[in-house]
Amino acid sequence: MASNIERKEFSNYLTEAKSWETDKVAQLQNSAKKAWLVAIAAGVIAAISVITVAILGPQKTAVPYLVRVDNSTGNMEVVNAIKDGQTSYGDVLNKFNLQWYVRWREGYSRYTIADYYNNVGYMSAPKVQEQYAAYISKTNPDSPLRKYGGGLGEVVVTIKSITFLREGVALVRFSKKIINEHGGEAEPTHWLATIAFMYSGTPQLEAIRAINPLGFQALEYRLDADQTVGETQSSVAQPVSKIAEPSVPAVQ
Numbered sequence: 001m002a003s004n005i006e007r008k009e010f011s012n013y014l015t016e017a018k019s020w021e022t023d024k025v026a027q028l029q030n031s032a033k034k035a036w037l038v039a040i041a042a043g044v045i046a047a048i049s050v051i052t053v054a055i056l057g058p059q060k061t062a063v064p065y066l067v068r069v070d071n072s073t074g075n076m077e078v079v080n081a082i083k084d085g086q087t088s089y090g091d092v093l094n095k096f097n098l099q100w101y102v103r104w105r106e107g108y109s110r111y112t113i114a115d116y117y118n119n120v121g122y123m124s125a126p127k128v129q130e131q132y133a134a135y136i137s138k139t140n141p142d143s144p145l146r147k148y149g150g151g152l153g154e155v156v157v158t159i160k161s162i163t164f165l166r167e168g169v170a171l172v173r174f175s176k177k178i179i180n181e182h183g184g185e186a187e188p189t190h191w192l193a194t195i196a197f198m199y200s201g202t203p204q205l206e207a208i209r210a211i212n213p214l215g216f217q218a219l220e221y222r223l224d225a226d227q228t229v230g231e232t233q234s235s236v237a238q239p240v241s242k243i244a245e246p247s248v249p250a251v252q
Contacts, residue, residue, distance in 0.1 A: 093214065094162075094164070094197075095162045097212075097216040098170050099162060101120065101218060102159065102172050102174055102193050103157045104116040105120045105221070106176060106191070106193075106223075108144040108155035110154075118211075119212075122208045122211050123212050123216050123218060124218045124221075127219075127220075128218050128219065128220065128221050131221070132221075148178070153180055154178070154179040155176055155178055155179075156177045156179065157174055157176055158176075159172065159173075159174045160173040160175060160190075161173045165194075168196060168198055168219075169195070169196050169197075172192070172194075173191070173192055173226060174191055175189065175191070176189050190226035191223060191224065191225060192223070192225070193222070193223050194221075195218055195221055197216060197217060197218050197219060199215050200215040201214075201215045202214065203215055
């Protein structure tokens with residue numbers, strides 16, 4: 001017969017074995033729960049990814065760029081279309097202001113020169129106003145008032161391209177066609193205008209806001225002949241104009 005000590009030791013052994021099996025089963029159950037949680041989380045992430053791709057897929061579109069090449073000069077210009085508000089309207093407004101500034105500053109018509117003069121003043125910083133006033137003054141031999149003002153002389157400006165060299169600096173390519181008082185046309189001349197510009201805010205005067213609502217200001221203006229065009233730069237001189245010389249308007 002087994003002694004009491006042996007029976008006690010055997011009972012302890014059975015208890016420990018039962019406890020080990022119970023712990024092992026509990027560990028397996030915990031591992032199974034964790035595996036299911038991981039599998040469920042992975043499934044949720046996969047479902048979210050599929051849904052996201054399905055939502056964003058139709059919105060992904062290829063944007064073509066149209067490049068226009070001038071056959072006579074070889075100049076290239078990227079043509080952007082405004083579509084669904086995705087194009088920068090800042091560049092569009094900048095080009096709008098720049099092209100009208102050049103048209104008013106370089107163009108001429110005896111019937112609208114006073115308006116051109118005022119508009120250039122509205123869109124120029126004080127230093128550029130002074131330079132333009134000196135240029136258009138009848139004391140300047142190259143003033144359009146002296147060249148074209150006596151008859152029906154007219155200067156028609158055609159904007160060819162506007163390129164932004166950096167923030168606030170643009171290069172405007174344009175041509176000028178001079179029409180004399182008898183309706184004869186000279187060969188067009190080709191020019192480059194380098195313009196540094198900024199926006200000073202909405203002008204205070206209603207008359208200026210009607211022309212320049214955002215406060216466009218030309219800070220510097222430089223004009224050079226476009227050497228990439230092989231045509232001869234020419235001009236037609238006309239008698240002195242009788243149009244009164246307006247004063248430079250103050251920029252508000």
